[in-house]
Each structure stands twice: as C-alpha cells, then as structure tokens.
Amino acid sequence: xxxxxxxxxxxxxxxxxxxxxxxxxxxxxxxxxxKNSMTLVDAERSAFxxxxxxxxxxxxxxxxxxxxxxxxxxxxxxxxxxxxxxxEFGIAFTADLRxxxxxxxxxxxxxxxxxxxxxxxxxxxxxxxxxxxxGACVELTAADVDTELVxxxxxxxxxxxxxxxxxxxxxxxxxxRTARAAGHRVALTLSDSYCVERHxxxxxxxxxxxxxxxxxxxxxxxxxxETDGLPAALSALAERDLIAAVTRGxxxxxxxxxxxxxxxxxxxxxxxxxxxxxxxAYAAGFLHGLARGLDLPSCARTGSAAAAEVIGHLGSxxxxxxxxxxx
Ligand SMILES: Nc1ncnc2c1ncn2[C@@H]1O[C@H](COP(=O)(O)OP(=O)(O)O)[C@@H](O)[C@H]1O
Ligand SMILES: O=C(O)C[C@@H](O)[C@H](O)C(=O)COP(=O)(O)O
Numbered sequence: 319x320x321x322x323x324x325x326x327x328x329x330x331x332x333x334x335x336x337x338x339x340x341x342x343x344x345x346x347x348x349x350x351x352x353k354n355s356m357t358l359v360d361a362e363r364s365a366f367x368x369x370x371x372x373x374x375x376x377x378x379x380x381x382x383x384x385x386x387x388x389x390x391x392x393x394x395x396x397x398x399x400x401x402x403x404x405x406e407f408g409i410a411f412t413a414d415l416r417x418x419x420x421x422x423x424x425x426x427x428x429x430x431x432x433x434x435x436x437x438x439x440x441x442x443x444x445x446x447x448x449x450x451x452x453g454a455c456v457e458l459t460a461a462d463v464d465t466e467l468v469x470x471x472x473x474x475x476x477x478x479x480x481x482x483x484x485x486x487x488x489x490x491x492x493x494x495r496t497a498r499a500a501g502h503r504v505a506l507t508l509s510d511s512y513c514v515e516r517h518x519x520x521x522x523x524x525x526x527x528x529x530x531x532x533x534x535x536x537x538x539x540x541x542x543x544e545t546d547g548l549p550a551a552l553s554a555l556a557e558r559d560l561i562a563a564v565t566r567g568x569x570x571x572x573x574x575x576x577x578x579x580x581x582x583x584x585x586x587x588x589x590x591x592x593x594x595x596x597x598x599a600y601a602a603g604f605l606h607g608l609a610r611g612l613d614l615p616s617c618a619r620t621g622s623a624a625a626a627e628v629i630g631h632l633g634s635x636x637x638x639x640x641x642x643x644x645x
Pocket of ligand 2: 332334335380448479598599
C-alpha cells in the first residue's frame with residue numbers, strides 16, 4: 319500500500335496464474351520445450367500440455383507481479399498494474415496481490431479470453447521451464463495506466479514480456495514517460511533470452527530513452543548486447559548511463575554503476591526446490607534496498623537473500639516472513 323510519500327515501487331506486468339508440475343528432462347524434450355525458458359503458447363497448446371503434465375499446484379505468478387509482492391513482503395509500499403479476466407484465476411490473482419498488501423486496481427478485461435496461465439515444468443535439478451498462455455494480458459493497453467499512480471512511485475518497474483503485446487508496449491511507454499516526467503526512475507527486467515531476441519532493437523531503444531535500471535540474467539544481457547560472453551556484455555553496458563544488476567544463478571550477481579562492476583555472491587541454499595521467481599525476488603530485494611537508500615552491493619545482497627528464500631520451495635513468491643529476516 320502507499321505510504322504518505324507514495325509508492326516505493328509500481329510494477330506493470332502480465333497477471334498470470336502459474337500451474338506447476340514435476341517432470342523430467344525427457345518430458346521437456348518430448349514436448350519440444352527449451353529448458354529454462356518461457357515459451358508463449360496458444361489456448362489449444364496450453365490445454366494439450368495441461369492434459370499431458372501432472373499438475374501439483376496452482377499459485378499466482380507473473381514476473382513483475384512476483385517482484386511487487388516480494389517487495390511488499392520486505393516492507394516496501396508497492397502497487398501493480400495488470401489485466402485479469404472475470405474468472406476464477408482473475409479473482410485468485412487479485413486476492414493474492416491485495417492480501418500481500420499490494421495496491422492493485424484489478425483492471426478486468428472485457429474480452430472472452432480467460433486470465434493468463436503459465437504451465438511450469440520443474441525438473442529434478444530445480445530448474446523451471448514455462449509455457450505461457452497470455453489470455454487477458456494482451457488486452458492491457460495504455461488506457462489501463464493510472465498516470466497519477468505512476469507519478470507517485472519512486473520506481474516504475476516493467477517487464478520485457480509486455481513487449482510481446484503491442485498495446486501493452488504502449489502502456490509501458492506511457493508509464494515510462496510519466497515516471498520520468500515526475501522525476502522518478504524506470505526499471506526494466508529483460509524477462510527471458512528468447513524475449514530479448516524477439517525485441518532486441520526495441521529493448522535497446524527503450525533502455526536508451528527511458529531506463530535507469532536494468533535487471534537481467536547472464537543469457538539475457540549477452541543476448542541484449544550480442545556479445546560472446548558476459549565480460550564483453552558488461553563492458554557494453556558499462557558505457558551506458560544506467561545501473562545494471564546481472565544475475566548469475568548460484569554464482570550470484572554483478573552490479574554495474576557508472577561503469578564500475580561489483581560482484582556479489584549468492585546465498586548458500588541447502589536444497590534448491592524450484593528456481594521459478596528467483597530473478598523476480600532478486601529484483602524485489604534490490605528495489606527494496608534502493609528505496610531504503612542502501613548502496614548497490616547491499617541492494618544486491620538483499621536481492622540474493624530474497625531469491626534464496628524463493629528457490630527453497632515450490633512457487634515464485636515468498637512463503638517466509640521476509641520482514642523477520644530483515645530485522
Ligand atoms: N542455485 C542457486 N543458489 C543460490 N542462489 C541462487 C541459485 N540460483 C539462483 N539464485 C539466486 O537468484 C538470483 C537470480 O537467479 P538467476 O538464475 O540468475 O535469475 P533468473 O531466475 O532470472 O534466471 C541469483 O543472483 C542468486 O542470488
Ligand atoms: O511470466 C510468465 O510467463 C511466468 C510467470 O508467471 C512466472 O511466475 C515467472 O515469470 C517466474 O519468473 P522467473 O523465474 O524469475 O523468470
């Protein structure tokens with residue numbers, strides 16, 4: 319919810335319910351799923367895959383939605399803009415966001431498609447492979463962006479996945495312009511390396527014109543910068559006037575500011591159950607740290623701690639009381 323001074327973070331993203339199944343690598347190969355990635359599927363393929371896997375849990379997800387929920391759990395004042403349908407999933411997604419203390423106006427689509435869902439296969443190594451049916455998310459437009467709300471948020475965080483829908487991209491651009499005009503920051507999460515491939519030039523232009531802070535994993539930033547490896551991608555990013563936080567799974571993260579790179583280790587996690595939401599939780603911790611005025615390596619450490627909680631259980635949102643951890 320908003321503090322007297324507005325929001326620490328406002329997220330704009332796809333409103334998605336995640337459906338989890340434990341399957342092995344052979345299942346991924348059988349169904350042609352690129353491991354560790356997010357593949358967009360249509361309603362027919364989604365129904366087919368749902369019938370092929372053995373679902374064990376349904377939980378609210380959505381990349382930036384996960385980030386704002388986690389940030390709220392850490393104590394940030396958070397808000398979310400996204401589109402649901404008037405159905406069971408839409409009601410559950412909305413209730414979960416509000417129960418987490420996130421300000422969510424619940425923009426409800428007028429179309430016939432249902433609330434988005436992502437069929438997530440978790441393999442025995444804890445890695446997640448996502449198959450997302452966007453449903454009502456493609457109806458998110460600039461008209462759904464409450465510019466007054468955006469202008470009260472210190473950081474507006476948008477997900478690259480929104481570029482998969484042209485009207486949603488317009489919503490992103492309006493929010494970014496509004497945030498900047500109000501003197502606030504814009505953060506972009508790169509989402510997925512295939513998503514970067516689909517929208518590389520648009521991402522570059524968007525970053526150049528509107529973005530202060532970029533979150534991405536190694537594969538995403540390498541794809542964005544079209545380099546042979548991470549060191550060259552970091553050098554390319556260092557030339558830009560922005561903060562970048564590049565995550566490297568168990569190897570932690572690298573934070574770039576004013577061209578200087580600082581490595582921050584990951585937390586040790588006893589048992590990795592499901593990495594879904596690791597990057598989202600990392601971004602949440604980082605943004606929460608920024609809102610508290612922490613230096614960037616401390617922001618990254620808060621991110622690593624939040625990510626460590628999320629990968630210790632099934633599902634992309636924290637289950638432990640993160641405020642207690644912070645105390
Ligand atoms: N195996 C792991 N052990 C400990 N921490 C991890 C592990 N995997 C991910 N993390 C934490 O989650 C963050 C994000 O993970 P990463 O896999 O790089 O992002 P994404 O989920 O976006 O692909 C890492 O920087 C790290 O802090
Ligand atoms: O956005 C999607 O298509 C799937 C989300 O619902 C999912 O919760 C997600 O993005 C997880 O994030 P990540 O593992 O940090 O990439």
